[in-house]
Amino acid sequence: AQTVTQSQPEMSVQEAETVTLSCTYDTSESDYYLFWYKQPPSRQMILVIRQEAYKQQNATENRFSVNFQKAAKSFSLKISDSQLGDAAMYFCAFSHGGGADGLTFGKGTHLIIQP
Amino acid sequence: EAGVAQSPRYKIIEKRQSVAFWCNPISGHATLYWYQQILGQGPKLLIQFQNNGVVDDSQLPKDRFSAERLKGVDSTLKIQPAKLEDSAVYLCASNRGGGSGYNEQFFGPGTRLTVL
DSSP states (O other): OOEEEOOOSEEEEETTSOEEEOOEEEOSOSSEEEEEEEEOTTOOOEEEEEEETTOOSOOEETTEEEEEETTTTEEEEEEOSOOGGGOEEEEEEEEETTTTSOOEEOOOEEEEEEO | OOOOEEEOSEEEEOTTOOEEEEEEOOTTOOEEEEEEEOTTSOOEEEEEEETTEEEEOTTSOTTTEEEEOTTSSOEEEEESSOOGGGOEEEEEEEEOOOSSSOOOOEEOOOEEEEEO
16 A cells, blocks of 8 residues: 655745655555645645656646655655745645546645745 | 535534535546545545445445445435544545546535534
């Protein structure tokens, strides 16, 4: 079974600065997807970014980018130019196949944005 | 397009009582998931449906939890009888399903259950 570990329960960053959230995972599969989800206090899970394991190029979505190290089974999220609206819980997640399988989540990192 | 709908948003019950949650997925989405999110943890998959069939219920506590998706559209998750440790947010998600390649999961707002 796969596991996802987020070792940072809480992170704090100044507005407009850059922050990196860490995630490691363990799987014996070669074909999988990795995700970062954002969960604000409203509880609505929002997909931030995804990475296909077969792609060497790191995914980027506007201010959000990942550093995917397949051999090390590491998948970190970098948020550039942090904004107050980025404050939320961030969850790293894993899925086999194309995302039709259920997701395995880490415990989350609480991101605080200091104005 | 309307998102995933869940009701109720909040529910408070006494232990040993029964409770049911309802989910209506995005129209046309074949795959439906129920997750349990205990405070301070990430969501845990309880059950996954493909149309009206169960794909994965390996983490569903079947002695007290049940779920159905009779017509392959909306779904109900039931707990009977509830225990204190069932206090959590119950998230429903849906996905277009089928085919190969990536399909995004869309989440509902969740139901927060408190068992006293």
